[in-house]
Amino acid sequence: MNLFTDIRALVIENLTEMQAEGALPEGLDFANVTVEPPRDAAHGDMATNAAMVLAKPAKLKPRDIAEGLAAKLITDARIELADVAGPGFLNLRLAADLWQGVIGAALKEGADFGRSDMGQGRRVNVEFVSANPTGPLHVGHTRGAVFGDALASLLDFAGHQVTREYYVNDGGGQVDVLARSAYERYREANGLEPQIAEGLYPGDYLVPIGEALKAKYGDSLIDQPESVWLQDLRLFSTESMMDMIRADLASLGVVMDLFYSEKSLYGSGKIESALEDLSSKGLIYEGTLPPPKGKADEDWEPRVQTLFKSTEHGDDVDRPVKKSDGGWTYFAPDIAYHFDKVERGFDELIDVFGADHGGYVKRMKAAVSALSDGKVPLDIKLCQLVRLFKDGQPFKMSKRAGNFVTLREVVDLVGPDVTRFVMLTRKNDAPLDFDFSKVLEQSKDNPVFYVQYASARIHSVMRKATDAGIAVDDATLADADLAKLDHEAELAVIKKLSEWPRLIEIAARTNEPHRVAFYLYELAAEFHALWNRGNDLTELRFLQEGDSATSQAKIALIRSVSIVISAGLGILGVTPAEEMR
Template identity: 55%
Template sequence: MNIFADFENRVRHAVETVLSDGEMPSQDLSRVTVEPPRDATHGDLATNAAMVLAKPLGAKPRELATKIAARLARDPDVETAEVAGPGFINLRLKPGFWSAHLADILTAGTDYGRGKPTGRKVNVEYVSANPTGPMHVGHTRGAVVGDAIANILAFVGAEVTSEYYINDAGEQVNVLARSAFLRYREARGVTIGEIPAGLYPGDYLKPVGEALAAEYGDRLAAMDEAEWLPLVRERAITAMMAMIRSDLKLLGVEHDVFFSERKLHDEGLIGAAIEDLRAKGFIYQGALPPPKGQVPEEWEDREQTLLRSTEVGDDQDRPLVKSDGAYTYFAADVAYFRDKYRRGFEEMVYVLGADHGGYVKRLEAVARAVAGETAHVDVVLCQLVKLFRNGEPVTMSKRSGSFVTLADVVEEVGRDPVRFMMLYRKSDAPLDFDFEKVTEQSKDNPVFYVQYAHARAAAIFRQAAETGIAAPDFARVGEMDLACLTDEGELGLIRKLAEFPRLIASAAEAKEPHRLAFYLYDVAATFHAQYNRGKDLPHLRFVNPDEPKVTEARLALVRAVAIVIKSGLGLVGADAPEEMR
């Protein structure tokens, strides 16, 4: 149960009663919210009801807040309702509410915080790197952020498809083919010397060259480029995508769909998209003025086929077909969105590098042009990741030729630290990743701190078993005396767990998975603090053989902590260990 959504309903009902009793006109209550107070000492919940309604009612905020608070004070779960500041209302709930909510968590188990299926179809596209080499550390962050967004959206009830867009139709794959052909010649015994500028120098293409040599022998060498290029390109792309899938699997990322850009060209989907938009009045022939600053490579001072994207929120119209009849890269983007829309997706999430910031308005414009108001686009930008070792920048990988690979990072520190730490900053903020810090066993290493909390919960149950206390049967949670949890630290821990459903819902809505990583750290910190209090105050220990009912209730609390941490780590894509050494 989301207690914040529950109390929003209770507050709105209280407001409606106050308005009715005072013969005041009914109001739009959509802006009324219930949130945790900024200062926990002020109470458990806070509402802005009087603040947002006072002006349209022509009332003084504090006077209106006093009336609403008086009504809320009658709620059987409310201990106090107090007006604060200019008109906020702080609610403190009765201890019995928290023990009942703990029972709800245990009853729900792994479904705690999970939303009901909404039927909303969401496409989350992420990584989508050119198939020209292994994944590098820059791709890692987008992969983790996209995967976590997909997990969270599915958890709250959306029907999610994770997708990888293969950029296999541009000139870069021809460069890949020429680079692979050079390695083919090398595999056939030709001395190739230094890799020419403009080709891919990494050693990862050597196996491709060797495979080509084994398959074709000397036959490729006897062909003209026009003949061997498509053959080598196909083999090289297949090999690169196999490498990319393998790299992503190391990270625990497996997409549902791999969509080829070439399909848009080969099946005429780009032309079909343009004709659809032409029928809607969004296509015209014209010339664009040169953009301010650096002129893009595709800009032409000639008449082209243009999308009237300024009519749907873009800052300029966009070319779709160049004067020579060739499609622009943007034309493929339009056709790709249209294909997603025709597949039934109502929301498309694009996870892109920060250097794609200019794509936000144009993708939003494409959505409006193609789908009107029936589909929605969210663009999530990921900033750069800088690698350090003991504070010193990490040098490039020999295997890649120019960058540190995803595999390098995961193989050194493990999947869990990589995934958690890639989320431990908001995605549009730069991230420093230090190999030493993410593997140290301390409070300063968030992933260790959170996983240790789960391992500590398991250890408490083992300790109970060693003292002859069997694990409670949580199927009969209704028979437990959870009301004996009266210590403020215990109630504070329940309050923190109660934030989980709201946290997940807000992270899904905002497409901000870092909120979950921060929350898990807070849960772990609250749990560790209560455990440490028991070291100094024996009567607060989770296991006390002399007080079986209290121990049973505290073990219920520990189980609830483990449930939330395990669910959260699962959404992050990390394990919840039972032991850590």
Template identity: 55%
Template structure:
């Protein structure tokens, strides 16, 4: 039950009534009309901007239009008060039974409460896509958690989602990987002159790869020319790296439906096919690019090139498709890859990338628009850096990778839940300070503990109720549905009901904006309301969740606690965080 959607429909009905009466002209654009929580909860339960956003188009005074709309809304038996504030906002106070009905709705279908049915076709979310040349670091972890939570969020909103990992297994970096693994292979054979030189990957993670190669091939690869051993060593090293990456992803609860190989894409001829298709449409030409303003980038070339007309689709400049040596640019391969996604049915694409890919956004959005004839869209979500701290001090070195702290090291130290929640408790495009000491603290200042503790506390209340009333099963939905929710009149109880009622709207808005951090923020508010009322009951015994001498108030509060608990469980599931029944 989404009361915001219900009352947005009611506001639209009221606007239609004003149109029929001649107060408003016909044909107004209602696309900007919203119903949302008021900024100050003391002003009411809901607020709408309808009068404010329609006044100019309707050539009406926003205050007068607000008064006319408020009069229409007061006729609704679910509305006890409709008042106009400021330049035309309308605040609505609802009859108590409306929030009570939300609680009953959450009790009736806890698994489905808050879930939406957003329209749209297949969504392809590409996330992680770390180079398979070593273990993942904490920055990879942020994109991984963000992409996975976004996929969960869109599924909760009723969308069909494909989770995809693009394996960058073509290019110079995999040649360096193969050479690095070959050195470890020679070391496994006992070659004292085998040294990891400059420009190779120095981490110890390639030592087991070298040992496996030695066990499989003996010294057969030791003295062969690079052209013969490199393909074998490359494939073995890539397979080992991807096994390691999949294992690390599994440890943090992340899965993918598709692992897509860049090398296979190129070997299939898809990039050449793409260029042919673009040429046939007149979107490729031979020409020169003007030098960019400011300092020239290293890859800028003052020569005639094969260019893609990306400016026609919103980019700042046309883009090269071939390098000076005749090979394809990375951009050409990326276009072919996104075209492949489109041909596989994706009409909405989301790429989760590091903040250093900011220059990639416009060109790829233009490319997707071009190759799909405008049928597909691309949203690029950039994840900012993670600063890893311990009690406020930077953590720099890894025991395993030698150059950075690996994601697996952090998982082993603080656990999956702390990583996932804290990676999502800040917007993706803001730098994140991740303090290894603070994320395991048991305090209100640690959001993951605070939210999980609220869920565990709700379970504790239910256990207390069973002890006080052993003849009643307070986990039974039918029992709770019969509770007298009209007894929930304290401001703390009303606040909990309001926050439960807001959850469906938060989930839908977060899904539409591709912003899972909104769920984390809302869960903290829900948890805070539960903890606050618990503390209130310590000072005022009549407000305790369980009262052994007042069955009716206990039943009502247990119904509310279960609605709060199911909201927390639902939101935590979207974030991929466990909802514990007990905290130790």
């Protein structure tokens, strides 16, 4: 149930009637008519811009339309008051039982309250993390992992059929580097001095791989040329790295539906067929790119290469798909991979990248646009940097991994719940400061705590109620006399709850899960405010001694808050707290 869409439907219905009655001309587009919460609660419960949006196409004065609409709306039992204000806003006040109905809906629908069918079952592929299998995941990946996973859950909640996917770059030159690095650790395991040359991966995480290689091969690969061991070590070390990455993700609660191997594309004919598709559309040609302007590059020389005409689909320059040695560029398998997603029938694709891949956005969109004939939209979300702090000071550490902080270190220090919530307290395209001290602080400055504390307080009240012999199961609460919830402080909380289904749709439409985190903070604030009003006004306390009917109504309200907090935290992948320790 979504009160805002209900009332919007009522507005549209009345506008249509006005057309039938000749008060409005035919052929108007109602798409821009909105029903929203007003900025200022004094204006009423909801406001519609219908009159202002329609004034011009209808060639009427906004206030005249608004007054006509108001006169019709007021006859509906749900509308208590309809005022024209300002340039033509129509402010509505809703009947109290409509608000109380929100509580009933939350209690009956439980964890599904707010679930939307907006997505209509459309199939969405969310590709995220996709880190090279050459080392452990670091903080940057952590943000991408949390963001992608929460986005996937959000879209699922909004009625999409979601696949979580990880593209494994196990086919390129960096895997050779990995294999050579692992070989040095293998030599080390055999008692020799490892020679970690410039360009190899120095991290300690390869030490156990070296041990494992020794267990498998003994000393048989020592002093053997690369041609003997390179292929085996490529395979062995990427598999080991992927096991580690899977475990890292699992420690955060992220589970992929599919790991898609780049290597599997080679020799399968998929790269060829993807490029054939582009070629059949006249988008592949042999040519020479212009030199980059402004920045002097002495190594640059004109070269004829195989190019994808991405400029026809919005890119700034055409992109090479073949290297001069005849091999594919990294872009070619990426094209094939996205072609594969399109062929698997997804209606929408989302890629989550780190901000350092910003320059890659246009060519990837161009490729998908070309491959799907513009039918499958690709949205690319860039996650900005995470800056680590401790007690306000920039934080550096990790001998284990080389020179970066790993996902595992973060999760071990603050736990998966805190990690996930904090990673979503910023918009994805804004940089995020992550202070190890602050995120564990128990104060309202820390949103994780603040929301969890609200949840804990609610459970505390419910435990007290149970001790007092008051039934507080959801079915009983749903039958409570909700008309008792008529104080403005209580209605304020209900109104916030009523925005939940609307918020889900906005967040899902914009692919912005951080909105859920901010909403939960606001909901918690409304709840804490109501709680404290009870200090002064005893009639606002949730437990009314000797009056279990009133207590149940009030508990129905806060139980609804906890249902929404749980659902919201569930989307973010965070476990709600029943008590604080």
